[in-house]
Amino acid sequence: MNIKKYIKIYSLFLYTSIASELEYKTNLIIDFITAILSLVGSIFLLTIFFQNTDNIGGWNFEQALVIQGIYTILNGITNTWFNPNLTEIVKHIREGTLDFVLIKPIDSQFFISLKKIAPSGFLEIIIGFVLLFYCISINQININLGFLFLCLTTLFCSIVILYSLWFLISTTTIWFVKTWNATEVLRSFLYIGRFPLSSFSFSLRIFFSIFIPIAFITTIPSEVFIGIAQIWEISFEIIVAGIFFIVSRKFWFFALKYYTSASS
């Protein structure tokens, strides 16, 4: 893979997406306001929970705020990249416009996963990081290079798991043509990621760790952040992320053999 070429193409994707969004100023402003209101709503919900109890699943309010920060960043990434691109896969396949992607000398997974961005999601990512910086001060966390490296690694792995899951579901469109609902269910499950994994019952913990590792993708980076993560948890997340990504990629190329395109 020619990295230089892909960086150049990605910079053009960024430019064309932002330029397209700027064509509709009002829509962009509304998106920004929605992002802020959504965060205010989430924190309000968290304060209601903590009004009656000191901790949820062993996490106090200040620690739970870290999960909220990680969730906000992931939600921002979902809104910026996954939502505009991965929901389009269904449209590409139904309408046959995937043809234009497949006849280009470029990695098709790269193209359909990163072609568009929704800039309003940037705000959520920034707010998420601001919340994490606030958490550093209220939780009195010492920052060092090792801490930063582990935080970013686990966060990156969480993004990879979430992306791969979404991409896997979208790929099944090649056979089932319409899988909007499945990706919507995945989005709904993402809301569960706002609460620590330990706040769920044992069976739900197993379900959300193994079958749909949503809670797991916010809990482990948050545990790293507040310094309570186990090494095995971090290694497990890295392995799961690697496996999910490889499977999503292999599955995509396998599925393309069954692509029939749409009739003219």
Added chain:
Amino acid sequence: MEDNIIQVTNLSKSFDISSKEPGVKGTLKHFFKRETKSIEVIKNVNFQIKKGEIVGFLGANGAGKTTILKILCGLIYPSKGKLSVADYLPYKRRPNFLKKITLIMGQKQQLIWDLPPIESFYLNAAIYDIEKFEAKKRIKKLSDMLEIEKELYIPVRKLSLGQRMKSELLAALIHKPNILFLDEPTLGLDINAQRNLRKFLQIYNKETDATICLTSHYMKDITSLCKRVICIHEGCITYDGKLDKLLKRISPVKDILIICKTDKDAKELSNSGFIIKNKSQKEITITIKKDSIKSTLKKILNKFDIEDLYINEPPVDEIIGNILIKKKL
């Protein structure tokens, strides 16, 4: 044959297609127990195309033309058979193969809807490893040829269908492909836009010696661009050869427009046992076999008072329309 850029041998393609009975019962049955049948849409097809040739694929809707084009582009995996396009196996979609081909679909678009076409051209240039300076030169040349210099800077959503199609063509040709697959490129365009597009394709073919495979329901596209046609009926090739030869073979009839001097003659003529194609007052069009022209004309001129007379070939659309529904030609 070495100069064959496309070689197809015993190509077949099957699709699993589910059918549904009407009504609530049918819908429930379709939901719970879907019956799928494997349908062979392309059956043992063989053909070769030489470099620089323009070949028209003719067939009714659902005959398999677009499926063949998409297999040749590498978009659809064939079920059986051998094929080679520019010495590559299309379905492997090697980057060097993809740089040699292009696909233009009249009913689908790849340009970024909210931005001027020039932005999509630069994006395509980057994807095809074309330097910005070279891309600028190619855009200038192609936009001159297509006469869309001004439209390059207007958002795609504001362009007319004709301007959009020209822009689509430019986006698809920026990498100078050797093989063009065109699936109904003039669909929905007005007569002038259709003519301009055909003119452009003729010039492009002449200048670059590019091979063009074309499907179209507008017969003018086929007759003005393609010397050779491949007729497809229910997934089988029913004819592969020169268009002229086909028209001569398939249409052994001529139309004669007869303008009678009086209504009485016109009435008598229309009741004389000829095959009447059209009739309006004193003008009657009859269809006769080519080998009976002399005797028929003699009979008409002797019997009726004729003001004028024209002998025509039946319209190409009509002949080709008949070709599309014939199993054997």
